Amino acid sequence: MKVNFKGTRGSIPIAPSAKEVQEKVVASLLAARGKDLRSERQIRDFVEKTLPFRHSSTWGGNTPCVEVETGSDDYLIFDGGSGLRVLGKELMESGSASGKTFHIFLSHFHYDHIQGIPFFAPAYVPGNKIVFHGAHKNLRETLIDQMKEPYFPIDFDTFQCETSFEVHAPGDVVEVCDCEVRLIKQDHPGISYGYRVDGQNVSVVYSTDAEHKNKAHCKDYPFIDFIRDANLLIFDAPYTHSQSMGIREDWGHSSNIMGVELAARGEVEILAIFHHDPGSCDEDIESFLAHTKKFLERSKIAVRETKPGIPGAPSPRSNPQKVLMAYDGLSLSL
Numbered sequence: 159m160k161v162n163f164k165g166t167r168g169s170i171p172i173a174p175s176a177k178e179v180q181e182k183v184v185a186s187l188l189a190a191r192g193k194d195l196r197s198e199r200q201i202r203d204f205v206e207k208t209l210p211f212r213h214s215s216t217w218g219g220n221t222p223c224v225e226v227e228t229g230s231d232d233y234l235i236f237d238g239g240s241g242l243r244v245l246g247k248e249l250m251e252s253g254s255a256s257g258k259t260f261h262i263f264l265s266h267f268h269y270d271h272i273q274g275i276p277f278f279a280p281a282y283v284p285g286n287k288i289v290f291h292g293a294h295k296n297l298r299e300t301l302i303d304q305m306k307e308p309y310f311p312i313d314f315d316t317f318q319c320e321t322s323f324e325v326h327a328p329g330d331v332v333e334v335c336d337c338e339v340r341l342i343k344q345d346h347p348g349i350s351y352g353y354r355v356d357g358q359n360v361s362v363v364y365s366t367d368a369e370h371k372n373k374a375h376c377k378d379y380p381f382i383d384f385i386r387d388a389n390l391l392i393f394d395a396p397y398t399h400s401q402s403m404g405i406r407e408d409w410g411h412s413s414n415i416m417g418v419e420l421a422a423r424g425e426v427e428i429l430a431i432f433h434h435d436p437g438s439c440d441e442d443i444e445s446f447l448a449h450t451k452k453f454l455e456r457s458k459i460a461v462r463e464t465k466p467g468i469p470g471a472p473s474p475r476s477n478p479q480k481v482l483m484a485y486d487g488l489s490l491s492l
Contacts, residue, residue, distance in 0.1 A: 159360040160227040161390060163488040165220035165241020168367075168396050168411070168433035169270050172219035178439065185213045212440040218486025220244060221270040222366055222433060224392060228357055230335035232259040236353060236364045241486065242274030246281075255280040261334045263341075264292040265366050266350040267300050276305055276312070286319035289334075291326060293341055293351045298323040342384045344368035346410035354384060360492045361387065363426075366394040366433050369402075370412050370420065385424035389492045392484065393417040396435040398449070414450040418457065421478040432484040447483045454481055 221239030249255035337357030352365035402413040
């Protein structure tokens with residue numbers, strides 16, 4: 159199974175300013191002083207292996223869209239943010255967007271999760287089929303209405319592909335793309351839904367726009383069983399712990415600290431944080447990642463040093479084995 163991140167930013171698409179790009183170039187040239195960089199290979203190695211990510215690249219600015227490759231001829235996609243436009247463009251350019259079926263599972267209808275749908279090029283190819291999946295009963299009406307005046311210049315009926323809508327409920331097992339997809343209701347304004355994909359002895363959880371509050375610390379918190387033993391947890395965490403408990407409480411999102419804690423309790427192998435705050439630049443996100451990794455390591459040390467036999471003492475912690483910040487264009491093979 160392979161997971162391809164096409165959009166990892168939250169709330170609204172962003173792009174680096176001309177000044178930000180210029181600063182990346184300046185920082186890279188300064189770092190290159192005194193280096194032997196005469197050949198293209200030497201230059202590329204320097205950029206890819208020596209420069210920090212914040213200078214050599216960018217975390218990206220497209221809103222949520224994640225493709226999961228399962229080996230099926232059909233496509234399995236989660237959310238239709240502006241990253242969906244990128245996915246469609248890539249498929250068209252590769253010649254892989256004709257006579258295909260696309261299963262698009264939507265977490266909810268906030269615009270950053272559906273704004274890419276009108277720009278998904280395969281939707282305008284006759285012979286294709288798009289199946290929209292969700293748990294909101296107004297799935298069909300909402301997607302059609304958001305492409306009407308005064309919100310959009312062309313109607314949903316402009317699509318040349320066949321479209322259908324399937325409404326599911328927590329507890330359902332949806333069999334698509336040689337996998338089983340399950341869903342869970344999440345705390346978010348308007349309600350969102352997370353999804354778990356099981357197939358090929360691999361499990362991936364896509365959980366965006368969910369606020370885990372005090373009840374998350376309960377022993378029988380349902381989300382823990384939902385993510386149990388997953389190979390990858392894609393987790394919405396644009397905030398620090400203090401932000402999530404302060405002015406941004408009840409905004410419907412969680413923190414990096416909560417992500418690490420839930421992943422540890424659920425025995426998750428890899429934690430991928432995404433839905434990055436649109437106000438965070440590349441330097442901010444890189445610092446956020448460093449802070450998250452430091453917390454993970456400190457929490458493991460604290461657990462190891464706890465004496466066994468003490469009531470309430472945590473068990474030895476080995477997971478998550480890895481934490482990363484997802485970026486537009488990242489691909490993970492599981």
